[in-house]
Amino acid sequence: MVIPEQELAFEFIRSSGPGGQNVNKVSTAVRLRFDVRGSTALADEVKVRLLALAGRRATKEGEIVLLGQRHRTQEKNRQDVLARLAELVARALVAPRKRRATKPTRAAGVRRLRAK
Numbered sequence: 001m002v003i004p005e006q007e008l009a010f011e012f013i014r015s016s017g018p019g020g021q022n023v024n025k026v027s028t029a030v031r032l033r034f035d036v037r038g039s040t041a042l043a044d045e046v047k048v049r050l051l052a053l054a055g056r057r058a059t060k061e062g063e064i065v066l067l068g069q070r071h072r073t074q075e076k077n078r079q080d081v082l083a084r085l086a087e088l089v090a091r092a093l094v095a096p097r098k099r100r101a102t103k104p105t106r107a108a109g110v111r112r113l114r115a116k
Contacts (some may be wrong), residue, residue: 001089003041008085009033010078015069029069030077034085039060042089050092064088 015029036047036058047062054064068081104112 001041001093003034003039003085003089005039007039008082012074015077028072028076028077029067030074030081032064032066032068032081032085034064034066035062036064037049045095046089046092047096050089053088053092089112 002079009032011031011033012027013029013031014024014027036042036054039047042050050064051058051062057066058064064085066081066084068077068084070080071077
C-alpha cells in the first residue's frame with residue numbers, strides 16, 4: 001500500500017519537547033494531516049476502518065492529524081509520524097474475521113445442567 005505524497009500535508013511547528021538552545025528558534029515538531037475521505041489510494045471499507053482506528057486523532061471532516069515531537073530533529077519527527085501513519089493504515093487494511101455462529105455441544109449442555 002502506497003499513499004501518494006501529495007495526499008499528505010506536513011506542517012512544521014515549534015516543539016514543546018527537548019531541543020536545548022534551539023527550542024525557541026527551530027520548528028522541529030511535525031503535524032501531519034491526511035484526508036482519508038478524499039484519498040484515492042484507499043478502498044471505502046478501509047477508509048471506514050481507518051477512521052474508526054484513529055479515534056480522537058480523526059476530525060469530523062475525515063482527516064487524520066498526527067503530531068510528532070519526540071525527537072530533536074525535524075526529519076526524525078517526520079519519519080516518526082510517517083511510521084505511525086503507516087502502522088495505522090496497515091492495521092486498517094486487515095479485515096476483521098466474521099464471527100461464525102456455533103451451537104454448544106451436547107456434553108457442554110449436560111455439564112451446565114449438572115452444575116446448576
